[in-house]
Amino acid sequence: MLQLSVLRHNPQQVKERLAVKHFKEVDLVDAIIALDDERKKLTFGFDETKAKINTASKEIGALMSKGQKEEAEERKKEVEALKQQLSPIQEQLAVVEKKLNDELIRLPNLPSVKVPVGKTPEDNEVVKTGGSKPQLYAGAVPHWDLAKKYDLIDFELGNKLTGSGFPVYKNKGAKLQRALIQYFLDYNTLAGYTEYMPPLMVNAASAYGTGQLPDKEGQMYFVPVDELYLIPTAEVPVTNIYRDVILKEMDLPIKMTAYTPCFRREAGSYGKDVRGLNRLHQFDKVEVVQLVHPEKSYDILEEMVQHVEGLIQSLGLPYRILRLCGGDMGFTSALTYDFEVYSAAQDKWLEVSSVSNFESYQTARMKIRFKDANGKTQLVHSLNGSSLALPRILACLLENNQTEDGIGLPVALQAYFGSEKITAL
RNA sequence: GGAGAGUUGUCCGAGUGGUUGAAGGAGCACGCCUGGAAAGUGUGUAUAUCUCUAAAGGGUAUCGAGGGUUCGAAUCCCUCACUCUCCGCCA
Numbered sequence: 001m002l003q004l005s006v007l008r009h010n011p012q013q014v015k016e017r018l019a020v021k022h023f024k025e026v027d028l029v030d031a032i033i034a035l036d037d038e039r040k041k042l043t044f045g046f047d048e049t050k051a052k053i054n055t056a057s058k059e060i061g062a063l064m065s066k067g068q069k070e071e072a073e074e075r076k077k078e079v080e081a082l083k084q085q086l087s088p089i090q091e092q093l094a095v096v097e098k099k100l101n102d103e104l105i106r107l108p109n110l111p112s113v114k115v116p117v118g119k120t121p122e123d124n125e126v127v128k129t130g131g132s133k134p135q136l137y138a139g140a141v142p143h144w145d146l147a148k149k150y151d152l153i154d155f156e157l158g159n160k161l162t163g164s165g166f167p168v169y170k171n172k173g174a175k176l177q178r179a180l181i182q183y184f185l186d187y188n189t190l191a192g193y194t195e196y197m198p199p200l201m202v203n204a205a206s207a208y209g210t211g212q213l214p215d216k217e218g219q220m221y222f223v224p225v226d227e228l229y230l231i232p233t234a235e236v237p238v239t240n241i242y243r244d245v246i247l248k249e250m251d252l253p254i255k256m257t258a259y260t261p262c263f264r265r266e267a268g269s270y271g272k273d274v275r276g277l278n279r280l281h282q283f284d285k286v287e288v289v290q291l292v293h294p295e296k297s298y299d300i301l302e303e304m305v306q307h308v309e310g311l312i313q314s315l316g317l318p319y320r321i322l323r324l325c326g327g328d329m330g331f332t333s334a335l336t337y338d339f340e341v342y343s344a345a346q347d348k349w350l351e352v353s354s355v356s357n358f359e360s361y362q363t364a365r366m367k368i369r370f371k372d373a374n375g376k377t378q379l380v381h382s383l384n385g386s387s388l389a390l391p392r393i394l395a396c397l398l399e400n401n402q403t404e405d406g407i408g409l410p411v412a413l414q415a416y417f418g419s420e421k422i423t424a425l
Numbered sequence: 426g427g428a429g430a431g432u433u434g435u436c437c438g439a440g441u442g443g444u445u446g447a448a449g450g451a452g453c454a455c456g457c458c459u460g461g462a463a464a465g466u467g468u469g470u471a472u473a474u475c476u477c478u479a480a481a482g483g484g485u486a487u488c489g490a491g492g493g494u495u496c497g498a499a500u501c502c503c504u505c506a507c508u509c510u511c512c513g514c515c516a
Contacts, residue, residue, distance in 0.1 A: 056496070
């Protein structure tokens with residue numbers, strides 16, 4: 001969430017930044033400040049009354065021990081009167097505090113000044129392209145046909161077992177998944193990220209911490225009997241590892257990586273966008289997360305972008321890097337770079353990674369802080385990115401590398417996969 | 426799922442109604458001591474919030490979470506979460 005101090009110090013600037021994100025209820029800023037004023041007023045009254053009660057109570061104790069019962073009874077009556085005053089204040093305070101919090105979490109993160117102005121994906125700024133598009137042979141087909149031809153993925157079987165969007169990987173398809181995961185994790189740990197294997201379900205507090213709740217409630221699978229959410233990304237459990245923790249400055253940066261399946265309801269998706277591996281309810285992803293000193297977060301964002309870029313380059317896929325415009329970026333992000341790879345047979349760009357700086361938006365919710373050199377506690381900044389999401393990478397690898405006698409694999413993967421190409425059974 | 430025990434500050438650990446934000450110890454920081462270090466010794470060592478904001482000082486809240494009893498709760502009662510032990514079930 002945004003910090004109240006930012007709103008209070010510069011409401012006008014906050015509104016301007018919110019407009020870049022196409023956030024409509026700009027008046028919310030003033031409403032929140034008004035609520036905070038009220039909260040302060042009530043808190044003052046509450047504390048003052050409570051202080052009187054506390055003092056009187058101590059005196060009662062002293063009087064009792066001296067045996068001055070009558071005086072004590074007198075004081076008790078005073079306290080009783082004070083408590084009468086207190087309870088309405090207390091009730092109002094609870095209401096105001098809840099309202100304040102409810103409204104505050106409705107504000108999205110402020111976009112950084114680097115965010116391009118714009119509303120739709122067409123307004124995203126291409127900051128870099130790399131690799132080259134392959135020349136496909138005449139009989140080239142999309143990955144869903146290749147998956148069938150080489151018996152790598154069975155979409156129909158997934159429909160039978162679960163439903164659409166839950167493919168079954170088999171044979172070399174399953175092994176290639178395993179190889180990709182292993183390779184991605186090794187690439188990340190080599191760069192200093194600590195590997196985690198977190199739970200695949202989280203409680204509401206964790207989902208709230210990274211911002212999935214309340215904003216994306218309908219996008220997560222929920223298990224009502226135990227009130228648990230299936231994770232939509234490893235970002236949720238991994239970032240929450242440090243929830244409510246005060247770090248030492250020398251602990252920073254904290255670099256974490258994790259492979260997990262990801263579960264997304266993708267309500268509202270349909271049509272050719274969901275064909276084959278393009279959009280799934282369950283998919284595999286390796287994620288990187290960093291918790292960093294606030295002054296360094298933008299440098300580290302660039303570093304993470306390079307890290308992911310290196311991984312894509314090693315796979316030999318044509319790619320481009322986009323800086324997302326205000327209208328297309330996520331609720332919690334301050335600056336996001338998306339990576340897209342070119343899926344040759346579909347002639348489409350597919351998003352395979354999204355690297356973002358959240359500044360203190362997530363850490364304010366999670367209370368992830370550090371003590372600086374002056375002994376003051378302040379919020380760290382959080383960042384994360386995919387490195388990488390598997391299905392679309394797989395789609396591109398299959399489509400771009402298909403030949404008449406098999407599908408070639410990039411050198412980086414060959415040792416993990418155990419052979420240079422996928423051939424028909 | 427059933428029965429029992431437990432959850433206190435950075436850590437260990439005392440505390441069953443009254444100056445207890447919390448004994449004692451360890452750790453850590455700074456100082457003294459020392460040629461230097463160890464030992465010894467002194468001081469300090471939570472978070473949030475309000476007043477105020479430049480700081481100091483003060484108030485309030487927090488002893489797993491939430492509620493209740495009471496003039497007063499870490500201490501009593503209720504609900505929930507988690508941990509441990511035994512039983513049951515089970516990869």
